[in-house]
Structure formats: C-alpha cells, structure tokens
Amino acid sequence: xxxxxxxxxxxxxxxxxxxxxxxxxxxxxxxxxxxxxxxxxxxxxxxxxxxxxxxxxxxxxxxxxxxxxxxxxxxxxxxxxxxxxxxxxxxxxxxxxxxxxxxxxxxxxxxxxxxxxxxxxxxxxxxxxxxxxxxxxxxxxxxxxxxxxxxxxxxxxxxxxxxxxxxxxxxxxxxxxxxxxxxxxxxxxxxxxxxxxxxxxxxxxxxxxxxxxxxxxxxxxxxxxxxxxxxxxxxxxxxxxxxxxxxxxxxxxxxxxxxxxxxxxxxxxxxxxxxxxxxxxxxxxxxxxxxxxxxxxxxxxxxxxxxxxxxxxxxxxxxxxxxxxxxxxxxxxxxxxxxxxxxxxxxxxxxxxxxxxxxxxxxxxxxxxxxxxxxxxxxxxxxxxxxxxxxxxxxxxxxxxxxxxxxxxxxxxxxxxxxxxxxxxxxxxxxxxxxxxxxxxxxxxxxxxxxxxxxxxxxxxxxxxxxxxxxxxxxxxxxxxxxx
Numbered sequence: 001x002x003x004x005x006x007x008x009x010x011x012x013x014x015x016x017x018x019x020x021x022x023x024x025x026x027x028x029x030x031x032x033x034x035x036x037x038x039x040x041x042x043x044x045x046x047x048x049x050x051x052x053x054x055x056x057x058x059x060x061x062x063x064x065x066x067x068x069x070x071x072x073x074x075x076x077x078x079x080x081x082x083x084x085x086x087x088x089x090x091x092x093x094x095x096x097x098x099x100x101x102x103x104x105x106x107x108x109x110x111x112x113x114x115x116x117x118x119x120x121x122x123x124x125x126x127x128x129x130x131x132x133x134x135x136x137x138x139x140x141x142x143x144x145x146x147x148x149x150x151x152x153x154x155x156x157x158x159x160x161x162x163x164x165x166x167x168x169x170x171x172x173x174x175x176x177x178x179x180x181x182x183x184x185x186x187x188x189x190x191x192x193x194x195x196x197x198x199x200x201x202x203x204x205x206x207x208x209x210x211x212x213x214x215x216x217x218x219x220x221x222x223x224x225x226x227x228x229x230x231x232x233x234x235x236x237x238x239x240x241x242x243x244x245x246x247x248x249x250x251x252x253x254x255x256x257x258x259x260x261x262x263x264x265x266x267x268x269x270x271x272x273x274x275x276x277x278x279x280x281x282x283x284x285x286x287x288x289x290x291x292x293x294x295x296x297x298x299x300x301x302x303x304x305x306x307x308x309x310x311x312x313x314x315x316x317x318x319x320x321x322x323x324x325x326x327x328x329x330x331x332x333x334x335x336x337x338x339x340x341x342x343x344x345x346x347x348x349x350x351x352x353x354x355x356x357x358x359x360x361x362x363x364x365x366x367x368x369x370x371x372x373x374x375x376x377x378x379x380x381x382x383x384x385x386x387x388x389x390x391x392x393x394x395x396x397x398x399x400x401x402x403x404x405x406x407x408x409x410x411x412x413x414x415x416x417x418x419x420x421x422x423x424x425x426x427x428x429x430x431x432x433x434x435x436x437x438x439x440x441x442x443x444x445x446x447x448x449x450x451x452x453x454x455x456x457x458x459x460x461x462x463x464x465x466x467x468x469x470x471x472x473x474x475x476x477x478x479x480x481x482x483x484x
Contacts, residue, residue, distance in 0.1 A: 028122040030059045033101075036117025036129060037082070041097070045178050046195040048095055048379075049086050056085040060096065061228065063153030065141055068103040068124065076103035077138045079155060081197070081228065081240070095196050098242055100142075102132035111135055133193070139171035139183045142191060146224035146245050154228045155242070160209075163223040165189065165245070179378040189223065190248040194241060194375075199230045200382045202241030204375040207287065207350060216286035218279050218371050220246040249370055255357035259405040263419060270426040272367075273402070276360060277430025279369035280398065284349065284391045285435055293349040294388060301340035305333045308452045315459040321473060322458050328480025329451050336448035346445060348388040353377060355394040356401035395431065395439045396449040399424045400457065400475065407471040451479045 038054050041047050060081040068076030078101045084094035107115060107128035114131040132138040145152065147167070149159045159165070169185035183191045194202060205225050212221035223246060227239040255276065262269040296304070312329055316322045352359065353376030361370045376385030406420035432438035439446050457472035 029062055029124070030057070032119040032122025032124045033080075033129065036119060037099075040116045041084070044195075046180065047097075048179075048196055049084060052086040054084060055087040058083040058085070060230075061154040063155055065145065065152065066138070068127075073105055075135065075138055077101075077132055077141055078103060079153075081154070096198060096240070097195055098193065098197050100132040100138075100193070102128075102130045102135050102138050104128045104130070133173045133181055133183055136171040139173065140169070140185075142183070142243070143169060143171065143185055143189075143245075146191070146226065149224075155226055156228065156239075157224065157226045159224040160212075160222055165223055180375075184248055186248075187250040188248055189245055191243055191245045193243040196378075197240045197242060198382045199238040199240055200386065201239065202244075202375065202382070203350075203353065203385055204373065205241050205244050206386070207291075207352075207374040208244075208246070210290045210350075211283065211286050214286040214290045216282060218283050218286075218369065219374070220249065220370065220372065222246055249361050249363065249372075252361040252363045252370070255360040255362070255369075256401070256405065258362060259357050259402070259423075260408060263405060263409045263416060266415065269419060269423045272362075273423040273426040274430035274433075275367050276369050276398070277427040277432075278434040279360070279371065280352075280355070280394065280427075281431045281434035281437075283352070283371050284394070287351075288347070288349045291350045292388070293347060296346040296348050296390060298340040298343075298345070301344070301346065302337050305337040305340070305448065308333045308336070308448060308455075311452065312455050315455050319458055319462045319469075321462075321469065322455070322476065325476050325480035328482075329455065329476065332444075332447045332451040332479060332482075335444040339442070339444040344442065344444070346390040346392070346442075348390055350386075351376075351389050351391065352394050352397075353385055353389075355397040357398070357405060358401075390445065390449070391437070392439055392442070392445050393449050395428070396446060396453050398427060399450055400453050400472075402427070403475050404471055407474060447479065447482065450475075454479060 034057055037057060042050060042054060060083055061079075063079040064076065065079055066075065066077040068078055070076060078099075080099040080101065081096060082099060083096045086094050101116060102111075102114075103124060104111075105127055107130060111130055111134060114134040116129045116131065118128055119125055143165070144167075145155075145157050146159065147165045149157050151157075166186070166188065169188065172184045174182045174184060180195055181193045183193075185191065192204065194204075205222055208219045208222050211219045222244050225244045226242050228242055229237075229239060258272065259269060261267075262272070309330060312322075312326060312333070316326050352371065352374055354373070355371075359371060359373045361372060362368065402420045402423045406416040409416040409419075428439045432440075454472050454475040458469065458476060461469045461472060
C-alpha cells in the first residue's frame with residue numbers, strides 16, 4: 001500500500017439497517033474502509049453533517065505514514081482525505097475531512113474506545129482500524145514528521161526557521177473538542193489538526209505567522225505545520241492546511257475559567273478585563289501593520305446594516321421568542337446606516353473572528369494574556385473567515401462573552417449584571433489605552449455589531465442548547481430597549 005491521489009467513490013446502502021456497502025467505483029482500500037467509516041464518522045463531534053444520512057464517500061488521497069501491512073504487532077498509520085456525500089432532496093458533494101487511522105492486527109484494551117471497525121475485505125481485512133491520535137506511539141510519528149520538513153505522498157511538512165522541537169515528547173490527545181482535534185506533546189507543544197478542510201491558507205496558521213513576524217508576543221508562534229494540495233484539481237492551486245504545531249502554554253487557564261472563578265468569589269474582574277483589552281488592541285494593531293487594511297465607506301456600511309436586518313428576520317422566523325423585539329433591535333441597524341450616511345466609516349482589517357473568553361489564556365499569578373484559536377467561526381466558509389472586517393466585531397464578541405459569564409452565576413442577580421458592566425467598560429478602556437481607538441466613541445457601530453452577535457447567539461442556542469437560550473435573550477431585551 002502506498003500513496004494514491006486519484007478520487008475513488010463508494011455509495012452507502014439506502015437502508016440504514018443494512019451494513020453492506022454497494023461499491024460503485026473505487027479500489028480495494030475504499031471498499032475496505034467505507035462500511036466502518038459510514039458508521040463511525042457521524043458519531044464524531046467534529047462531523048458537520050449531523051442530521052443528514054451519509055450517502056457515500058470519495059477517497060481523495062491516502063498516504064501511509066507507517067506501513068499498514070507490517071508483520072507482527074507493529075501499528076500502521078494511514079492519512080486519508082475523504083469527501084462525503086449526504087442524502088437529501090438534492091444530494092451533492094459535501095465536506096472534505098482529514099482522517100488519521102491506526103491499523104493493528106490486534107487492538108490493546110486501552111485503545112478499544114478508539115476503534116473505527118474491522119474491515120471484512122481488501123488490504124485491511126480483519127485488521128483493527130482506529131483513531132490514531134489516541135495511540136501515543138502513532139501521535140509521536142506526526143511530531144517526528146514535523147521535525148523533518150519535506151514531502152511524503154500527498155503531504156508536505158514545513159518547519160519555522162529556528163523553531164526548536166525536542167525529540168521523544170510523550171503524546172496526549174485532548175478530549176472534548178468539537179471542530180478540531182489536538183495532541184499535547186510533553187508540556188511544551190500542541191498540535192491542532194483541522195478535521196474539516198478546504199482549499200486556502202488557514203487563518204489559524206496565517207495570522208499567528210503574521211503576528212510572529214510583527215513581533216507580537218500575545219500569540220504563540222507556529223513552530224511547524226503540514227499541508228496537502230487539493231487532489232482533484234478543484235482547489236484553484238491553493239493548499240489545504242491540515243495541522244499546526246505551536247508552543248503549549250502549560251499551567252494556563254482560559255478567560256472563561258478565570259471569569260467564573262471571579263464571579264464565584266464575588267471578586268472584581270476589572271483589572272483583568274482592562275489588561276485583556278490592552279492585549280487585544282496589541283493584536284489588532286499588529287495585524288493592521290502586517291496585513292492589508294481598507295476602509296468601509298457609506299455604501300459598504302449600509303450593505304452591512306441591510307445584511308444584519310436580513311439575519312434578524314431569518315432568526316425571528318426560526319425563533320418565536322425573538323419576534324417581539326424585532327423593532328427595537330432594528331433601530332440598532334438603522335443607526336448604523338445613519339452613521340454611514342452622516343459620513344462615518346470604519347477601518348477593515350484581519351480579525352480573530354470568533355473572540356470570546358475561551359480564546360484567551362493567562363498563567364496563574366501573571367497579568368499577561370495570550371490569544372489563541374484564530375480560525376474564526378468554524379461553520380462559515382474558509383474564504384469568508386479570511387475577509388477583513390472592523391475591529392469592533394471582535395470587541396463585540398468579547399463584550400457578549402462577559403455577559404455569558406455573568407449569566408452562569410446561579411444567584412448573581414444585579415450583582416452579576418454589575419460585574420459584567422464593569423468588566424465590559426474596563427475592557428473597552430484597556431483597548432483604547434493601547435490602540436488609541438475607543439470602541440465607545442462610535443456607539444452606533446458597536447451596538448449594531450453587538451446586536452448582530454446576540455441575534456446569532458439566539459439562533460445558535462435555540463438549535464443546539466435550548467436551555468441556554470435565556471442568556472442571549474437577556475441581552476436581546478437590553479439591546480432592544482436601548483436608545484440609539
């Protein structure tokens with residue numbers, strides 16, 4: 001078995017209870033894996049196609065990182081890029097996923113929870129196929145590949161100049177992630193693997209590299225990464241970013257944990273929020289100095305306000321609780337349009353894209369905040385996540401995060417609301433002190449983006465966590481009643 005880059009397709013049976021596979025095209029490897037993957041993929045947290053049955057798979061590439069037909073009990077390691085096809089009114093090619101599969105003749109008991117299946121035919125017949133990241137021995141192979149830049153089959157491994165990556169670090173896969181998978185090596189490095197991939201330089205590689213070049217110390221600089229070319233020629237020549245290795249900030253707590261501790265002990269969080277505002281301003285400033293910027297003029301801001309109105313209408317159509325507040329919320333978008341007509345504009349630059357308290361880290365006893373996870377909102381197309389936008393969009397995301405934290409306090413009442421208000425104000429003051437731009441100086445823009453974010457949250461919570469719907473609805477009532 002070696003490397004294949006020609007697409008191979010297979011279909012799944014229409015009957016969900018029939019485990020057999022009707023192979024219409026493809027080679028022995030795909031026939032060997034289609035059945036197990038059909039059952040395993042929909043159960044993964046990072047699989048985006050939940051709710052629509054899998055109708056088929058296309059194998060885009062297969063690369064052996066370790067031989068999968070070695071004698072004895074030596075494990076093999078197989079890297080796959082597969083594209084899904086899901087059933088529905090108009091079945092079409094779906095998402096592309098990165099899979100790392102271990103192959104063993106017999107699976108040790110501690111790896112049984114990672115089992116994908118035992119193919120009944122083909123080159124992997126009767127062998128145990130499993131999620132390789134949970135096997136420290138196989139996860140270590142990825143680190144060694146990243147230590148030695150070069151090509152292997154469809155994959156290309158790169159390493160930042162001067163980056164130190166020690167040998168022999170013990171690998172530990174993290175659990176609980178939703179859209180990606182991560183492996184910690186020792187206590188010094190962490191590898192993030194992107195599961196759903198598409199052509200284009202991934203912002204979680206692009207932006208930290210740009211910030212490192214700018215000398216910004218707020219973001220861990222990438223040490224190494226690996227990519228692949230889009231195998232069937234549809235990617236416009238752009239690479240698929242598959243994984244990024246960065247320093248691991250051991251001993252750190254994220255801002256969400258720190259905020260909840262502050263709320264739990266009824267402690268003021270203003271100093272920490274002020275420092276966090278300064279940190280985010282430094283990141284925005286470095287991104288604006290390193291990457292292209294533009295200005296959103298009247299026409300663009302009016303289009304933005306119209307798009308916000310449209311999203312509100314769609315969300316209110318799906319969530320009845322939102323409907324009584326449409327008029328009040330719409331005033332925020334009208335104020336943004338009025339700001340534009342009055343000659344107002346906004347800087348547009350590269351952003352974090354999904355900023356909240358869970359995306360910032362601080363070590364115990366230190367005041368220095370670090371910012372992580374620059375991939376943006378995972379549900380949005382990669383091209384959209386790389387578009388410039390006004391910094392106030394990130395700021396609005398953090399302000400909403402303070403509100404989310406305050407709503408977790410079981411008996412906070414007005415005290416928790418005061419905690420959030422003080423934290424929000426301190427964050428804005430810290431941002432202004434470090435950047436020279438006060439987010440509160442353009443209240444029309446800030447309110448419109450915060451309202452748009454709260455509307456998005458209502459739709460998300462109604463679909464995925466109905467028991468959390470009261471959190472964004474608290475903000476919706478406040479924003480709808482606010483005077484422009």
